[in-house]
Amino acid sequence: MTQRTEFIQGNEVCVNAALYAGLDFFAGYPITPSSEIAETMAKQLPRIGGKFLQMEDEISSICSIIGASLTGHKVMTATSGPGFSLMQETLGFAVMAEIPCVIVDVQRGGPSTGLPTHGSQGDVYQARWGTHGDHAIIALTASNHQDLFSMTVEAFNMAETYRTPVILLMDEITGHTREPVNLPEQGEIPIIGRLRTSVPEGVDYHPYLPREDGRLPMSDFGGKHRYNVTGLYHDMWGFPTTDPNVIHGLIHHLMDKIENHAHEITRYREYYLDDAHTVLISYGCSARTALHVVNSRRRRGEKLGLLELQSLWPFPAELVRAKCAHAHYILVVEMNMGQVVHEVKKAVHEPERVYLANRVDGEFITPTDVRGIMRLIHGRGV
Amino acid sequence: MTQRTEFIQGNEVCVNAALYAGLDFFAGYPITPSSEIAETMAKQLPRIGGKFLQMEDEISSICSIIGASLTGHKVMTATSGPGFSLMQETLGFAVMAEIPCVIVDVQRGGPSTGLPTHGSQGDVYQARWGTHGDHAIIALTASNHQDLFSMTVEAFNMAETYRTPVILLMDEITGHTREPVNLPEQGEIPIIGRLRTSVPEGVDYHPYLPREDGRLPMSDFGGKHRYNVTGLYHDMWGFPTTDPNVIHGLIHHLMDKIENHAHEITRYREYYLDDAHTVLISYGCSARTALHVVNSRRRRGEKLGLLELQSLWPFPAELVRAKCAHAHYILVVEMNMGQVVHEVKKAVHEPERVYLANRVDGEFITPTDVRGIMRLIHGRGV
Amino acid sequence: MAIDKYMRERFFPHIWCPGCGHGTILNNMLRAVDELQLNQNEMVMVSGIGCSSRISGYVDFHSLHTLHGRALAFATGIKMSQPNLSVICPMGDGDALAIGGNHFIHACRRNMDITAIVMNNRIYGMTGGQYSPLSGSGITATTAPQKTIDREFDITSLSLASGATFVARTTAYHYREITKYIKEALQHPGFSVVEILSQCPTHFGRRNKLGDAPEMLKLYKQNTTRIGSEAKQNNPELIERGIFRQEIAPEYCAEYAELINRVQQG
Amino acid sequence: MAIDKYMRERFFPHIWCPGCGHGTILNNMLRAVDELQLNQNEMVMVSGIGCSSRISGYVDFHSLHTLHGRALAFATGIKMSQPNLSVICPMGDGDALAIGGNHFIHACRRNMDITAIVMNNRIYGMTGGQYSPLSGSGITATTAPQKTIDREFDITSLSLASGATFVARTTAYHYREITKYIKEALQHPGFSVVEILSQCPTHFGRRNKLGDAPEMLKLYKQNTTRIGSEAKQNNPELIERGIFRQEIAPEYCAEYAELINRVQQG
Amino acid sequence: MSRHRLIFAGSGGQGVITAAIILAEAAVLFEGQNAVQSQSYGAAARGGISRSDVIISDAPIHFPKVNQPNTLICLTQEAYNKFNSVIRPGGILITDTHYVSLDTRAEARIYHLPLYTSVMQEIGKPVVFNICVLGALQAITGLVRLDSLHQILKKRIPSRFLDINERALQLGAELGKNTEVQTH
């Protein structure tokens, strides 16, 4: 094993993975339970000549990483629900202006200040719909540190591939729990770099004209192409327009570049799905509980399986439909009042077979909670 | 007719209705296309001894109306997408602390700065999911000035009834269009006032303990009961707690007080639904186009009907299901990439019969657009 | 104690760390309220989020524990809608001047009769010791393991430049001044800012090797002096304590009342 | 014209109203850039939202038209990540000091080498003439049909108190000063603020009966004077023009580079 | 059911939107008609074409926008170039000789009137140009009575400016009345 094993918090894993992916600029504002990301960045970045900025709030944090992305850097900010809410306007700007960046939301109990030091998965829909206006978004998540490492790297890769902000939905449990993680060698996980335009100086460069393969090569601010970036509807040079055709084209481009690549963006793990009568669907910290239940029931011979979603947006509806095709019933395990469960219901053929096992009192959902719901579904009472 | 007819903008109608409902405190920050609401408030409020505040931004605007609501006033702020995004954190506070207030979002083209002077209905899902964490929300809308008047009044009534923020989703078209409106006499539309506690001084008052009927009587700041208000999870006195039972109870209370009253909150208009083969579902400005189409087709004997939704959240799924029970097909007309259409699909038995007629290029959706989609559905090409 | 009646004793002992200056501020703020014999039913305390902000839970006033940085924005709505209420806004340094900086300068500008108290421990206490815009350079913090390079605000200068009409500064060591300045501030008919340097032994003191709470308090004694004192002339590094401004200017709610009058008179 | 090469001529005539002072600022800002013979590929202009902010579309630099109030926050990321770039941030008064006030004071405090230009027309032009925190009291605006009661900020005092190391003020009438101060600001190795009073005849002038653009410009001539002039002593109401501060202090990016050095050296 | 659709188009400062509002308001408040007025903006708050749509009808009006106007008012060349093709066959086009020169044929009754010049000559205040247009429109279309427009002016305009506005209205009405239809 050439890899290095570390016993660290999820928040630290995230930092390690971001650096692995090529991040060299981070700006943030402290908030529980994400602060260790900023703290670790503050320590690590100067070592590699990167920049750490503590800004005056979350709004300026996300603004400044967008600025830094435009000069050609890989960038990230990290926050939790209250800060994520504040970032929504600027998140929409990054979507509209097609600026690659990664936003980490280490979820805690909401709404509002809620439960700062307790885990939750209450921001899943916010990640999709938090900013105003139509748009598409990519959101990834992970349940254990090894996957968190790869999903963080993927977040950067997808941000570059699709020229878009990517949201990494962590949670207090994943963020604060320590477990072993193998830090891969450089090269082990592929890294997608900034695609820069090959248009030479003096030739008209179109920052907003997709290539044939759909990608949009960028040119660094400070480089040889001077173009415009705006949050208004704009033409292929980045200048504002109110031409209905251009507007129609742009909004469809923004949606399609993500939604039409849902299959490429989809990330998941599956456990024992081949012959599963009962399919558990879960993600992030709750998937740990779900997997615990599945493993222990399998040992007793029960036909349980788990579909662990690692990409939540665009929602992998096809995958869910396919994996649930033969399920007698489907149990979504999540730590909120039911968010992914709605998407699963939309995805499958028989939504009435979809159940929710959740917990929203600040405590981590237990195998007993899940087993209790299963008893109920089977009509065996509690 | 004792009523007074005025020929005014939707934004002005909203102000008139708010004053009718008892508003006497408004704070806001200008933004197109909502600014006339602030401007009209600035003119009208001092006349009745009310207060108008222009704040430094949208965040402070919503914060200050919440403060004023706590002293016993009926309050409102108005903005558009970018400002609404900025308000999301504090909106969640109002939900958590159960503070009655009305937030108007006069929608314009998004995402981001988008199309400031063009109509859109792109913030429907944001109204539901824009703030972090699980919560429930009420959102109303209207397609014409007369209904806008009543829906604005209803927004205040519901804010008081359910002790919650209510979102009034307007759009640039409704906001800026002028048409006649009859301003009702005082008393014509019932007004629900602040429910104040009857607990006498010195006796323990529980600001967060629902009465048997579910309502939570308030006590004004400055009054005889001194209690605490926080955005943290709290007990029935309003003091922070991490007790899982209390948390569980509070989050369920916050959801249930709205979701369980969906039938009481539901507002709609229907046109020719009794025998309609084709049901159009629409809301806000697009419902005008839909109604135009329905009327003109009915004149030609075609069995079209329209269900116009005036309350969007909680989504009136039962109503939609019932009204669409006999429809051959259902066409949702909206000015976004498809938002309410997803809820309609979830609500009805055969989602594959639900189609979308939309427009997202900044232009107002026309009867021709809608008719074009109908031709397509009928396999008649374009 | 005479101040008992202003306290919600059931929540004591409070959550602050041993030796936290915030407690001393609470202690002597209540004495100011007591000396003025203010009616609790007319007192509103509005705070944000932070260790400091927890103060609103301990006072038996109307209390509003809001969002990080937003206390003054909420307070503005309260005061404007009900000008007869006495509104006190205690804030942390991060709360008031990092995320809340804009509300702070605008509140100073508007000059509504609100009493803002900045409990300045030069650190984000609640979140575990990240540096704040008041830390200044050369400070060790969890987000500055190699010492800060940020320059700090001078809260009093910023308040003065933004238009606050009462501005004072003292420290948790100078408890008499806390009471005195808060009393003056509460009586001042306009926006008042009282900055109080407050030790955070847990995060600021420990990481910067300043010793325990008593030692940090001694530093406040050594490093500060009265405004315009001779000591200051000899040692310009000294931080000045005292009242920097106490001036009457049009108060916002009063001006608005006049506006209403004018409009209604036609 | 020598400044042609800095202009995106295809977007002219620009969208500003006849007589709008913002155009004159653009005009003379470009002359400053030209006189310094700056390399366009190393120039970044970052603006917010407002009439003023449209300026970034007209200059042939790297241009970033951001969100209302956020220009400096974006600019901070650009400068920090690529300190060799020259970053200019033109902002409206609302942009810079209403919604953007917090970024403004923090940018002053940090002292990154960014040139902030406040195009101060004392009104929200873009949205149709609502009052701004620079309007001051007694002004008619769409949101103040009965005249404002708000007091205004003094941008230069606020900048000074927040820590800006270069602070200057002039008006759209004093075009030579525009070029001169912007030149100085661009060369200043730290955060610079240049406030330029700019007439909005459409909203500010018309509603406040100040006449057309030439008349408003004449007022700038009459109502202002050089810093420390005799005229000011005789008439304290006069607004001072000139350089209020020009001081060298540690620049943020340079300090960070040193921090990196220190860390990498071990 | 009678329904008349109008587009008012010009540039920002010309007051086309105000004219449209006055017409529609007059129809509603003094003619017992129904009316809807809406407007479109260019890219920014200023510059570009300013356009306002009005529909006047005796029945409810749902769709508020006008695609093919019965009457088109164009007060700048740019507006004329952009819109003159959408006019309904047999519709009315009203333009101003100072601002617009006609070039393409339109299937319309064309009133190309010296409104601006007359205002400048008779009243000398360009600010009442839009009211003059309104007078002409009234005379040409008879959509509302002149008196109804008078009433609205009285309601909306500060008394010190009322006189010049009324004169402009009258002036327009006369110019509209006495002008032969010009066809190309």
Added chain:
Amino acid sequence: MSRHRLIFAGSGGQGVITAAIILAEAAVLFEGQNAVQSQSYGAAARGGISRSDVIISDAPIHFPKVNQPNTLICLTQEAYNKFNSVIRPGGILITDTHYVSLDTRAEARIYHLPLYTSVMQEIGKPVVFNICVLGALQAITGLVRLDSLHQILKKRIPSRFLDINERALQLGAELGKNTEVQTH
């Protein structure tokens, strides 16, 4: 599959979380074991009970929280009162004589050790109390080798403090080794 679940509970300043981390890290880095460490916070960043859960196993660990610990370490009375009932029958309870007085029966092997007092007597620095606890835990449970803990201390602790930490670890180990199980 062997699996050992521990709960460390005490008050904020006692370093219980650090102790938990050191144990788990030692198991992972030097014993080829798998381990998960997690923690819970009170209402605020400070005050209240500080708790950390550790699971050590030779198999993958999914559910990271401990409901019924095999070993419970309680370093304050409050922690003891709250948790002593959840211990697994036959499990181990480790407490400190200075901070905790035992009152209720627990179905456990109880080690009620004078850790704090010994630290104060022998080393005089309360800050290494948690490391002393760790030493005792090692001696009692044998979950990891003492040397593995040493390695972690070396890795984590600045060299100038290493000595007192190692002494504390040793002291704890001795106290743990030489103490008879107390049952109530």
Added chain:
Amino acid sequence: MAKPKVQGHQIKRSWCKGCGICVAFCPKEVLELDQEQKATPERASQCVGCRTCERMCPDLAIAIELEQDDDATN
């Protein structure tokens, strides 16, 4: 000011967190932290009733009772 008659030191032991501030700043060295790190008036008789301890205690854990109690010592 004549030394006021001190009746006693009310110390709320459950509130006191043993920070030592009262101990450090009592001008008469009246107070000490006891075994349990709680403030205690070791030399109560030396107390001059200056209330420094009362006013500086961040935990509001100390109150001085004077003969004719007059809280307004500011």
Added chain:
Amino acid sequence: MAKPKVQGHQIKRSWCKGCGICVAFCPKEVLELDQEQKATPERASQCVGCRTCERMCPDLAIAIELEQDDDATN
């Protein structure tokens, strides 16, 4: 400074918005607004080449051409 030789007034008519600033501030009353509200050098010969018009024009619509062109007049 000797009066420089003015070659001409370049006025971009499509850019000029007729604000009258150049007219008002030209020290030599060279400029006027024409029928179409565009600036025009009515009395071109009086021009002293001070560039006030050029520098004050908010629409960048005027440029003065001098014999030996030297833009840096600041």
